[in-house]
Amino acid sequence: MERMCIRCHQADVITGQRLSRERWAAKVDQMIAYGAQGSDDDVKVLVDYLAQNYGKSGAGTTSVETAAPPVRSNVLQEGRSVRQFQKELTTPYDVPSPTAVTDRRLLHAEQEPENWLTFNGSYRSNHYSSLDQIKPENIKDLELKWVFQSRSLDAYESTPLVVNGVLYTMEGDNVVALDAATGRLFWIYRNSAAADVRFCCGRVNRGLAILGDTIFLASPDARLIALDAKTGSLVWSVEVAKVSSGYSLTVAPLVVKNKVILGISGGEYGVRGFIAAYDAATGNEEWHFNTIAGPGDPGSNTWGGDSWKRGGGPAWLTGSYDPDLNLLYWGVGNPGPDFNGDVRPGDNLYTCSMLALDPDTGKLKWYYQANPHNETDWDAIQVPVLVDMKWEGKPRKVLLWADRNGFFYVLDRVTGQFLMAKAFVKQNWNAGFTKEGRPLLTEQAQRTKEGATLFPDLQGGTNWFSPSYSQRTHLFYVNARDNQSYVFIKANQEYEEGAEYKSEGRAPRTKGSRPTVGMDEDKFTAVRALEPSTGQVKWEFRLDSGVGLATYHDYKAEHGAAGILTTASDLLFTGGHEGNFVGIDARNGRLLWSRNLGGALLMNPMTYSVAGRQYVAVNAGTSLFVFGLRDADAIRHRSEAPKASATEAAGNE
Amino acid sequence: MNRSSVFSLLLGLVPCVLFAQANGRPSAAIPQASSVKVSDPVERGLAVFTGKGACLSCHEVRGHGSRLGPNLSEIGARSTRAGIRNSLLEPNPQSSAQYRLYQIVTKDGASYTGKLLNQDLLSLQMLDTKGRLLSFKRSDVLEKKFVLPPPMPSYRNKLSDEEVENLVAFLLSLK
Numbered sequence: 001m002e003r004m005c006i007r008c009h010q011a012d013v014i015t016g017q018r019l020s021r022e023r024w025a026a027k028v029d030q031m032i033a034y035g036a037q038g039s040d041d042d043v044k045v046l047v048d049y050l051a052q053n054y055g056k057s058g059a060g061t062t063s064v065e066t067a068a069p070p071v072r073s074n075v076l077q078e079g080r081s082v083r084q085f086q087k088e089l090t091t092p093y094d095v096p097s098p099t100a101v102t103d104r105r106l107l108h109a110e111q112e113p114e115n116w117l118t119f120n121g122s123y124r125s126n127h128y129s130s131l132d133q134i135k136p137e138n139i140k141d142l143e144l145k146w147v148f149q150s151r152s153l154d155a156y157e158s159t160p161l162v163v164n165g166v167l168y169t170m171e172g173d174n175v176v177a178l179d180a181a182t183g184r185l186f187w188i189y190r191n192s193a194a195a196d197v198r199f200c201c202g203r204v205n206r207g208l209a210i211l212g213d214t215i216f217l218a219s220p221d222a223r224l225i226a227l228d229a230k231t232g233s234l235v236w237s238v239e240v241a242k243v244s245s246g247y248s249l250t251v252a253p254l255v256v257k258n259k260v261i262l263g264i265s266g267g268e269y270g271v272r273g274f275i276a277a278y279d280a281a282t283g284n285e286e287w288h289f290n291t292i293a294g295p296g297d298p299g300s301n302t303w304g305g306d307s308w309k310r311g312g313g314p315a316w317l318t319g320s321y322d323p324d325l326n327l328l329y330w331g332v333g334n335p336g337p338d339f340n341g342d343v344r345p346g347d348n349l350y351t352c353s354m355l356a357l358d359p360d361t362g363k364l365k366w367y368y369q370a371n372p373h374n375e376t377d378w379d380a381i382q383v384p385v386l387v388d389m390k391w392e393g394k395p396r397k398v399l400l401w402a403d404r405n406g407f408f409y410v411l412d413r414v415t416g417q418f419l420m421a422k423a424f425v426k427q428n429w430n431a432g433f434t435k436e437g438r439p440l441l442t443e444q445a446q447r448t449k450e451g452a453t454l455f456p457d458l459q460g461g462t463n464w465f466s467p468s469y470s471q472r473t474h475l476f477y478v479n480a481r482d483n484q485s486y487v488f489i490k491a492n493q494e495y496e497e498g499a500e501y502k503s504e505g506r507a508p509r510t511k512g513s514r515p516t517v518g519m520d521e522d523k524f525t526a527v528r529a530l531e532p533s534t535g536q537v538k539w540e541f542r543l544d545s546g547v548g549l550a551t552y553h554d555y556k557a558e559h560g561a562a563g564i565l566t567t568a569s570d571l572l573f574t575g576g577h578e579g580n581f582v583g584i585d586a587r588n589g590r591l592l593w594s595r596n597l598g599g600a601l602l603m604n605p606m607t608y609s610v611a612g613r614q615y616v617a618v619n620a621g622t623s624l625f626v627f628g629l630r631d632a633d634a635i636r637h638r639s640e641a642p643k644a645s646a647t648e649a650a651g652n653e
Numbered sequence: 654m655n656r657s658s659v660f661s662l663l664l665g666l667v668p669c670v671l672f673a674q675a676n677g678r679p680s681a682a683i684p685q686a687s688s689v690k691v692s693d694p695v696e697r698g699l700a701v702f703t704g705k706g707a708c709l710s711c712h713e714v715r716g717h718g719s720r721l722g723p724n725l726s727e728i729g730a731r732s733t734r735a736g737i738r739n740s741l742l743e744p745n746p747q748s749s750a751q752y753r754l755y756q757i758v759t760k761d762g763a764s765y766t767g768k769l770l771n772q773d774l775l776s777l778q779m780l781d782t783k784g785r786l787l788s789f790k791r792s793d794v795l796e797k798k799f800v801l802p803p804p805m806p807s808y809r810n811k812l813s814d815e816e817v818e819n820l821v822a823f824l825l826s827l828k
Contacts, residue, residue, distance in 0.1 A: 097784035166786045179778060179788035185771050186778050186786045213784065230784050231720050 004038045004046055005031070014054070021051035097230065099164040101210045103257050107323055114609040116162045119207045119252035120466065121606065123321040124386040127468035128566045129607045133614035134629060135569035139583045139593040141630050145615060146183030148176070148624040155602055156619035157464075159207040159252065159563075161215075162608035167617075168215055168229070169624060170205045175217055175227060181610040183626065187232035194221035197248045198498070200268035206318065206464070207252030209260060211280045216260045218249035224260065224278055238283035240264065246271045246498045252318045256328060256359040259286055263315025267333045267379065270501035273313030275330055275355075277362060287362030291315055291332045291350050298364075299349035302372075307344035310495050312336030313351040317381040317464050321359060322397070325414060328359040329386070329399060333379030340375065340490040340503030347372035352380040354401060354409075356416060366416030368437060370403050375447065376429075376487065377458050377502075378404045385469045385476065386413060389532060400532055402467050402478040404460030405429070408535045422535025424528055425461035425480045429454060447490050457485035459560070466563030466604040472570055473586050475529045475538060479561035479574060483523040525560040527574055529589060539589035543576035562618060563604030573616055575601030581618050581625070597625050698823025701816050708820075711752070711804055714827060720780060721768050722752050722804065729828040737821045741812075744805040754800040755779060759793050766800065 005014055019027065025047045032038065038046065101117055109117040113130045121127050134142065150156055152172025160169035167180035173193045177186040197203070197220050209216040214235055217225040222243050226235040240262070241247035246269025253262045259277040267273065273291040278284065291313035293299035303311060312335045319330030335344055335351035350364075352371035357364055370380045385400040391410070399413040406427040410420040418437025423430070429445035444452055459481065467478040493503045527541040543561055562575040572586040577600035583593035599621020607616045617626045702708045708725075709718030715726045728737065755769035757779065767781035777789045777797065808817060 099785060165788070177786065179776070179786075182776055182788060184773065184776050184778055184788060186780070186788075187770060228720065230780055230786060233720075233724065235716075 001046055001049060004028075004042060014050070018054055019050070021047065021055065024050040024055070097213050099166070100212045101163055103211065103255070106211070106255060113607075114162075115164065116160065116606045116608050118161070118209065118254060119159050119318040119604075120320065120383060123256075123323065124469075125318075125320040125383050125466075126385050126387070126471070126566075127383075127466045127564060127604060127606075128470050128568075130568040131607050131609055131614045132567060132569035133609070133612075134567070134571060134583075134607075134616065136571065136585055136592055138629060139571065142583070142593060142595075142616070142627045143630050144595075145181075145626045145628045147626070148178060148183050150622040150624070153622060154203045155600075156622050156624065157204045157206055157602045158619075159466075159604045159606055160617060160624070161208050161210055162606075163210060163229070165610045166229075167608075168208050168210070170207065170217075172203075173205070173220055175208065175215060175232065177229070177232060180608060180615065180626075181613070189217075189227050189232040189234070191217065191219055191225065193219045193223070194243055197221050197243050198246060198269060198500070199248055199250070199265070200500075204250050205252075206250055209253040209255045211255045211258070211260070214280065216253045216255065216280070218251050218253050218262050220248055220250070222247045222249050222264070224249075224253070224262065224283060226260075226280070226283060236283040238278065238285075240276065241266075241271075241274075244498050245269075246501075251316050254318050254321065254328075255280065256321050259359065261319075261328065261330075261359065263291075263317070263319075263330060263332075263381075265314050265316040267312040267314035267316070267336055268338060268500055268502050269498060270310035270312070270336050270495050271314065272309060272311060273315055273332065273351075275315045275357065275362070277359070289355075289357060289362040289364065291353075291355075292335075293349045299347075302346035302349040304343075304345035310336055310501060311344060311348060311351065312338070313348075314379070315381065316379070317383065320384045320386050320399075322386055322413060325397070326359065327365055327413065328357045329384040329413065330355050330357065331379070331381040331384065331401075333381050334374055334377045337493060337495075337501045337503035338375070338377045339487075340492065341373050342490065343492075343503070344373075348374070352378060352405075354380060354384060354399070354411065354416075356413065368409075368411055368416050368418060370407070370409065371405055371439065375490075376405075376445075376454065376485075378460055380404065381464065382462060383466050384413075385467060387469055387532065389474070391419060391533065398532075400467075400469060400476050402462050402476070402480075402530075404456075404463060406456040406461030408476070408478070408530055410532060410535075420535060423461075424478060424530060424535065424537065425482045426455045426484075427461070447487065452487050454485045454487045455483075456481060457483040458487070459483070463560060465561055465602075466565075468564040468566045468572070469532075470566040470570070470572075470586050472568060473529075473566075474532070475586070476532050477527060477529050477564045477566060477572060477586070479525055479543070479564060480528045481523075481525050481560040525576060527561075527564065527572065527584065527589070529586070541582075541584050541589040541591065543574070543582075544578040544580060562601035565605040565607060565616070567607060573605040573607075573618065575605070575618060575620075577601065579620055581605075581620065581627075595627075597621070597623075599623065694819045694822035695826045696823075697816075698819035698821070698826075701812065701820045702823055705816065706808065706812065706820060719782070720784065721754065721782065725824065725827060727828060729825040732824075734821055734825060737824050738817065740805075741817055741820065742807060742809045744807055749805040752804060754804055756796075756798055756800050757789055757794055758796040759789065760795045761793075765789075769799075 109122045150171045154172050158170035160167050162180050165180050167178045173191040175189040203220055213229045215227040215229045219225050222241045223237050224240050225237045247264055247266040250265045251262050253260045258280050260280050261277045263275045264273055276288045277286045279286055292308050292311035294308050314333040321328050332350050332353045335348040350367050352374045353367045353369040356366045371378050380403055387400055388397050397413050399411045401409045406423050406425040407421045408424045431440040431442045462478050465479055469476050491503045495501050525543045529538045565573045566586050570586045572584040575581040579596050579598050581595050581597050597620030601620050603619040605618040613628055615626050615628045711722035712718050713724045754766055757765045765781050767779045771778040779787045781787055
């Protein structure tokens, strides 16, 4: 007693009491929880001593204990073992928490479809989930489960992550952790990002990355920020580039092994683009790949004079990773200035290109340039989808890629070899390809003083919103924009650090206030299902997001649509800027379900499950909407344990 | 980084820079004098911090310890010698009230302890002692309460004067 109790208590506090053995045992346990030190044997000896000498019926004593009811409210005493409680308290969390997302989990993200661990859902970026509780037969029973209203007015383009029932998403610049089943808040990280960052196309963020118990945020003000996934507290923050030079960040980072990889934004501000990797533990830059070849780099002869210094080439959308080949695939955006290539003679490597990099070193392994010397703002940043399929009868590792220039590409992802390209929208700039895949240009692609009509338009045949590849249907789905632009007459512009640098000219306006975009009423956005081996459109589903609906969400309506998600139950979820969230039969394009959510759908729909119930999430306007089956229905359709998605190996015929 | 590496540091067996385990939570190093002397008050303070004081039970220092109490990673830059000493000997119940532990017992008998993050008419959210973000429906909860008293103990009479001074020296070194 002296050793365990008297350190903190006057003796008479103890000896003045008369308690039963049980109550003394409970009291000692309580004291242990408060910090008393002693072994199990010490505890036993102490309780024996107290019960014997200061017990309820102790010799020569009068019980002072009344017949009080059990202390029901004291869960500490009546719950479980207090020793267990104390053990929990002393469990340090530098041992990874049970929900820590290891790099191994990221490698096998498809085997835990209840979670959504990366921006693209998996390293293959197919935006396909093996969840199948929601299916064509019951999709009519989907109901709204919860809504998260962002207090930011910026466009909601952030794809959430879900890790073991916790959903991480953005509220403007901030990060929030929500209960994925109810939407209730666990924590919010208020990011005091600089307000004076310049963006070509809105202050947006595409999402987050996670490794271990750390969330990574590419902050708008060109900082990479690491947060404790459990509390939202800051772990570290590093500057990635100078905001004053026109740099910004909109990308969702990608974690590969122990590195956080991101691509920079600012292509309309005369920046020199790059992709870089940072140590997840410290934020130290591990490698830095300049997407604009400078003096000494291979490809530097593709830039006239010192135009490389402001050559653009942002890399503002998350790439993909093949762990077997150890290759990182990442698209690069347009050269700068956007619309006048005269000041940057040459092919302008590596703008408008798909790159394969060594994720350990950042070394370039191969590249394919879709649009050499581009003057139409056709960023080639679209999500590369990694598929193993049969190509001309033989198994092949390919990269499927629907580019903003309106072509669907199939590349050998081992070597970068050009295998095929086929237009998935109306186009008039391309007259074919060389054997190596270099595009041949039509006359319409040339600039004239009078301006010319260009298909697709400057926003592209598609844009940043995700495509999807279903491992069941073996189809590649893309939200395709059929539209035209009146391309500008070239303008001359002096470069000024940090200022917009596009050399944007003016074309004769036909109608409407936006000369860059065709306003013909038959222009529209559609989900198109492509056969990967031929590029043929198998079916099409027209969304209502035509340019005629531009009033719905200002310029965003010109961009077309949300991304696409497919599931193992052959459902396809997507939506448009008119606000309809739709469920389509992925096999034939038949509309099965639709809800108007009252705001433009921008983000990539994603799915996850909590406690055996599947949810589907999409933004509309500045809110996140989460749907699930009605309770009784969810129970009836509860899946067995999630199956590993092993169908990919079967290949594509 | 794990606790054992802290202890090995204590014994002067490892250099001052430690890194997270590959899959663990990233963390920076705990700063240490490059020449480890057993007589160094900072060194002995670290021993109290990780040992007898059991401070990591509630506090975090650069990825070590628990998220339940205030993070002490830079306490040396934010507080003074007198302030830290006072917090150890006469912890302010008002200021530590926000770190009171909360306990939830569900109807199926399971018990959870941790920091209450949020609550509404229908649900409660908690960060538990195992580092899990948990959400409870009120209808599933049998009992819930703050654990009293606030968890920060007074170290008066628990640590010797010298131990307190060494602990203060260690905490002041965290900048």
